[in-house]
Amino acid sequence: MIGRLFGNLSQKVPSLLYRVSLVMKPQVVFVLGGPGAGKGTQCSKIVESYGYTHLSAGDLLREERAREESEFGQLIANYIKEGKIVPVEITINLLRKAMEATMKKNENKFRFLIDGFPRNEDNLQGWNSVMDGKADVKFVLFFDCSNEVCINRCLERGKSSGRTDDNRESLEKRIQTYLQSTRPIIDLYEKQGKVHTIDASRSVDEVFADVKAILDKEG
Ligand code: ADP
Ligand code: AMP
Numbered sequence: 001m002i003g004r005l006f007g008n009l010s011q012k013v014p015s016l017l018y019r020v021s022l023v024m025k026p027q028v029v030f031v032l033g034g035p036g037a038g039k040g041t042q043c044s045k046i047v048e049s050y051g052y053t054h055l056s057a058g059d060l061l062r063e064e065r066a067r068e069e070s071e072f073g074q075l076i077a078n079y080i081k082e083g084k085i086v087p088v089e090i091t092i093n094l095l096r097k098a099m100e101a102t103m104k105k106n107e108n109k110f111r112f113l114i115d116g117f118p119r120n121e122d123n124l125q126g127w128n129s130v131m132d133g134k135a136d137v138k139f140v141l142f143f144d145c146s147n148e149v150c151i152n153r154c155l156e157r158g159k160s161s162g163r164t165d166d167n168r169e170s171l172e173k174r175i176q177t178y179l180q181s182t183r184p185i186i187d188l189y190e191k192q193g194k195v196h197t198i199d200a201s202r203s204v205d206e207v208f209a210d211v212k213a214i215l216d217k218e219g
Contacts (some may be wrong), residue, residue: 015210024110026135027097031115032186033143035083035165035174036153037200038207039115042143045208046113050215053102053109057116060094061086081164085119085181088126096130113141120181122187135155139218140189143200147175 027051031039039125054194058080065076072090081085095114102109116144151171158166165174189195196214200207 014194024103024107025089027111028135028137029111030115030117030137030140030189031113031143032119032140032144032182033200034156035171036145036150036183037143037145038204039143039154041204042117042141042200042207043113045204046211046215050214051109052110052111052113054113054115055095055098057091057095057119059112060098061091064090064094075122076145077164081170083165083177085177086120088122089170091117091123092130094128099135100202118185119177120185124185137194140186140195141214142186142197143207145195145199145201146178149201 025146031043040054040056040059043052043056046052047054049082049092060188061076063081065073067073070076076086076090095117099112103113118127151168154166154167154171154174157163164170186195198207198214
């Protein structure tokens with residue numbers, strides 16, 4: 001089923017994204033860091049001051065999980081609870097649709113913060129095969145902080161978030177997934193000179209001051 005989806009997807013993407021990219025090719029900033037590093041918090045602040053649209057892979061997957069007609073709802077629920085990375089065919093399809101819908105509504109909205117993606121080799125390969133030449137990855141914002149800070153922030157968030165994965169058991173797994181699967185992707189971009197590393201253990205405003213300096217410089 002997933003194979004079929006991916007097949008259909010690669011046929012559709014050239015036509016749809018090609019059409020919107022005639023207007024302006026999507027400019028993408030990947031936003032990475034451990035669970036609770038503050039990616040979502042900083043993305044919201046960036047959106048307030050810069051012309052970016054924030055797309056969170058986690059949020060899109062949670063929305064899809066909640067959609068009644070979704071054929072992937074249960075699968076996504078299981079992966080999220082286990083802190084595992086959902087198959088790329090699902091995630092990239094959600095991202096692509098969200099990008100297209102944004103640009104269709106307003107052709108000037110071609111700058112995207114893609115938060116929580118690419119999270120592993122599979123994500124990266126999926127992106128390269130589906131989006132290569134159709135979107136430009138400008139750079140990566142890497143919010144860096146210790147596992148302990150990440151866990152404490154998520155446990156605090158868990159008091160009100162209602163998230164099924166903001167508990168100690170899921171968090172241990174999410175941290176392992178982050179260290180084993182996502183860090184190597186950040187290292188890979190680092191070797192290409194594309195990573196801006198930000199010390200995310202400081203206050204929200206201190207972190208944002210660094211973010212602003214980077215965005216102002218990158219243009
Ligand atoms: P992520 O998107 O990386 O999972 P969030 O932005 O949701 O992380 O932040 C996780 C939790 O930590 C939230 O409850 C948020 O309010 C809090 N938080 C985010 N940034 C900071 C910070 N710099 N200092 C303290 N708490 C923070
Ligand atoms: P987040 O909201 O970024 O903390 O992500 C919550 C969960 O959603 C993760 O632990 C994964 O199960 C899933 N998820 C988020 N981003 C991705 C992605 N890029 N690929 C696959 N699964 C993802």
